[in-house]
Amino acid sequence: MVRDLTTGIQALSRGLRLLPRREVRPYVLIPLAINLLLFGSLVWYGYTLFAPLVDSMMAYVPDFLDFLEWFIWLFVGLLAAIIVFFTFTAVANLIAAPFNALMAEKIEQLLTGKAVNSDVSFARMALDAFRSQLGKLAYLALWALGLFLVSLIPVINLLAPLLWLLFGSWLLSLEYFDYPMGNHDLVFRAQKKQLAARRGIALGFGGGVMIMTSIPVVNFIAMPVAVAGATLLWVEQFQQQTGADGTLAGGSQA
16 A cells, blocks of 8 residues: 555656656647636736725825735735645646546556547537546545534544545545546546556555645646646556456556
8 A cells, every 4th residue: 555655646747757858848838838828818807907996095194004005915915826826736737637538648648559449429528528427526525425414423423534634635546547548438436446446556646636726836847747646647557457347457446
């Protein structure tokens, strides 16, 4: 278990070293540039709306209280930074989703020397993806409800923070392994079975991603690093042992 946890965590540092590769770089820089442009535009637009309001407010303030303007802008700047910090990852994942699948495909090709080919039609892929997302949402809702109820039970709720931490790590693994596994037509149920068979790797990887996303500035590159790390683990730990039913040969079916 400890070895699997370490393997999952180390995959992130190894994934980071893949990002400067010429073949991978466009899938990192394009969505990052789009997100920075989007958030930069929103911050600038907010500034243009708020600046006249601050000026009109300061017109009624005596000259000896002019320093209050700096405190107002400091507060606004901190508020903007907090909003960007808590929304960047979610918005970045949404914008970069198509690029992430292509990045995972390119990284796998670099690692194996083989192109990723799917025999499933686009319509079937779209239908499977839709079902997979519905299954993922239902799975998230059920577990989140269960953990919320546990959080309300005296004494037992002392374990709630640890359970939420484990659940968050597990969900992040499901999120990012979806890209390399989805490229091989594995839907959510099959992905969950594979990761459950190597739960230590999944939790180590997801925990590492959680730490990265919680650090300002570092969270800007957490997503491509996670995609690269998940693809590495897919190739090295899962792909060769995958059976026809999408589960690990000899692995658990939890």
